[in-house]
Amino acid sequence: MSSRSGSAGNSGNLGRTRVGKYELGRTLGEGTFAKVKFARNVETGENVAIKIIDKEKVMKHKMIAQIKREISTMKLVKHPNVNRMYEVMASKTKIYFVLEFVTGGELFDKISSKGRLKEDEARKYFQQLINAVDYCHSRGVYHRDLKPENLLLDANGVLKVSDFGLSALPQQVREDGLLHTTCGTPNYVAPEVINNKGYDGAKADLWSCGVILFVLMAGYLPFEDSNLVSLYKKIFKADFTCPPWFSTSAKKLIKRILDPNPSTRIMIAEVVENDWFKKGYKAPTFENADVSLDDIHAIFDESEDTRNLVVERREIIGPAAPVTMNAFELISTSQGLNLGTLxxxxxxxxxxxxxxxxxxxxxxxxxxxxxxxxxxxxxxxxxxxxxxxxxxxxxxxxxxxxxxxxxxxxxxxxxxxxxxxxxxxxxxxxxxxxxxxxxxxxxxxxxxxxxxxxxxxxxxxxxxxxxxx
CATH class of the missing domain: 3.30.310.80 (Kinase associated domain 1, KA1)
Known part of the structure; x- marks a missing residue:
């Protein structure tokens, strides 16, 4: 996953796109409102990922407040197990989030290739997930779409929680102290979220963590049905069975997390004190740096001061030809820079x-x-x-x-x-x-x-x- 213009010999390329000090490369992923591209900081040579959002679509769907929340969320959260956002920029037509570039692929891919993880390895990732989620909750941030596809691994195998597009900040909590937006992926979503009667974001996130732990150790979902109504019934009843290779202590913890009644469901503070969880546990170390939201205010400045805007420009190099990949770029398309998976x-x-x-x-x-x-x-x-x-x-x-x-x-x-x-x-x-x-x-x-x-x-x-x- 490397920049298309990383090689000096790419004279056949159609051109390079620059946004501020970043040179954009190949597309890493895309959705309804956004596209994520590989990019390189031309001043430092650092590789980053840039999430590009179309301003017109944001305005059309009245999503300015949600985009502001997403940026504020990622600015607030600085943790070794959370995908980092470095800065935010905007042109007249687009918004750019400059993000940490993570090379190890999705945790989902690891499960796909191995079938399931051994209990000790699953526990290691679960510990890092809980560390990240607990930290986010302490900052008033709820993810609301936790699943293996949103859990990335860096080159050293360290877990990074990503994609705060569905996250919720404290201002979304109503007078009853609950969140009311139904979102997330059905198989991982807590029953109270589906019920649409308001829910505690922290307890809903923990339910998703429980489903993820089950998937890591089992290699399949606890709640699965091709019929959505039948799937919801299973979730409401917590109708699942742990496979026989789960240890007794792991089964007990998962059943306490996947409790369909949020009022009796175990809390994160109790999870951290659980004997199964504590085995080999290492508490994270990080600094609480000061966070400036000036760049966020600047890109949404209604006066549209052009001094706050960047320009996306394309440098024409030569006739159209396929993008050329050098050896490093080819290797970096595989998980964790591992040629064996290519x-x-x-x-x-x-x-x-x-x-x-x-x-x-x-x-x-x-x-x-x-x-x-x-x-x-x-x-x-x-x-x-x-x-x-x-x-x-x-x-x-x-x-x-x-x-x-x-x-x-x-x-x-x-x-x-x-x-x-x-x-x-x-x-x-x-x-x-x-x-x-x-x-x-x-x-x-x-x-x-x-x-x-x-x-x-x-x-x-x-x-x-x-x-x-």
């Missing part, structure tokens, strides 16, 4: 983003993807070596949207990234499997894999050079 057979682990390699030229790759996507009911929009695919049918979470980009790895080798930019992850998984079936003739395979494919009757060898993230 070309493994991981078709079963496709999550929200995946990649494959091809020896076909870039134009042929783009044409093949377009030809394979159109019959599946997708509207295709091309922009040089990037494509946007939008599903015509509405799915469980709206229309499935997929973004693809072609990168040049060597003169005759290209890497294609395919990622979900909207819609349901499971639907993306099904789409990707169908798409790759139509791309078998362009996906690169080693000699050994070609031999394996020839000897296989099920013809799955075409997905040999695939990596998920």
């Amino acid at each position: 070309f493994e057979k991981q078709m079963g682990l496709v999550n929200r983003k995946t990649r494959f390699t091809s020896k076909c030229n870039a134009n042929e790759i783009i044409s093949k993807i377009e030809a394979a996507a159109a019959p599946l009911g997708f509207d295709v929009k091309k922009n040089n070596y990037k494509m946007k695919l939008l599903g015509e049918k509405e799915g469980r979470k709206g229309h499935l949207a997929v973004a693809t980009e072609v990168f040049q790895v060597a003169p005759s080798l290209y890497m294609v990234e395919v990622r979900k930019s909207g819609g349901d992850t499971l639907e993306f998984h099904k789409f990707y499997k169908t798409l790759t079936a139509g791309l078998k003739d362009i996906v690169w395979k080693t000699i050994d894999e070609e031999k394996e494919e020839e000897g296989s009757s099920n013809g799955n060898g075409g997905a040999a050079a695939v990596v998920s993230s």
